[in-house]
Amino acid sequence: SYVLAQPPSESVAPGQTARITCGGKNIGSKSGHWYQQKPGQAPVLVVYDDSDRPSGIPERFSGSNSGNTATLTISRVEAGDEADYYCQVWDSSSDLVVFGGGTKLTVL
């Protein structure tokens, strides 16, 4: 079955840029989505279709997807961005939703 690999953790200083990767075989041929989940809360969609932002999501959140890696980029990181981030794709070959294992972003 299709597997998405994320680093368990990343850390970044306030004001810097965070990049969270999501690796999968030829993931660039699929549409990648990203979710932010803060403790005790439901996930929130922050990027869909590789690089689109839902209404209300700051422009600081952006995404890209090519080859075997999708990337979520958070510019000018703020303390409030500290959360778990999950990538997700739809594997149409097996009709399966796949989530990455999640990355805990720590703002130093």
Place this chain on the structure above:
Amino acid sequence: QVQLQESGPGLVKPSQTLSLTCTVSGGSISSGGYYWSWIRQHPGKGLEWIGFIYYSGSTYYNPSLKSRVTISVDTSKNQFSLKLSSVTAADTAVFYCARVKPPAMDFDYWGQGTLVTVSS
């Protein structure tokens, strides 16, 4: 603004069937155009997709749970439901319902989640 709310018992005994309902407001399931999904999250762990349903009743399930899962829809009540049979302590998790937007199947609206504990 679409809102989803999970409801159901917070405690289920081992070997019994876990039953949850998701009530949708701010949008009609029967309008079509979206799938309606269940996702679970074990304590301290990542997200696990359980399955989803279309208003017509068409379903997709995670193969790892397919033998124990049934998702159904009641368009008259604007609700969809989850049944997970033969539960064990390993099924203890927070269960979320969510709306799914085709064709890329992103989850654009989520319920707040409900914790279900399996214990005697």
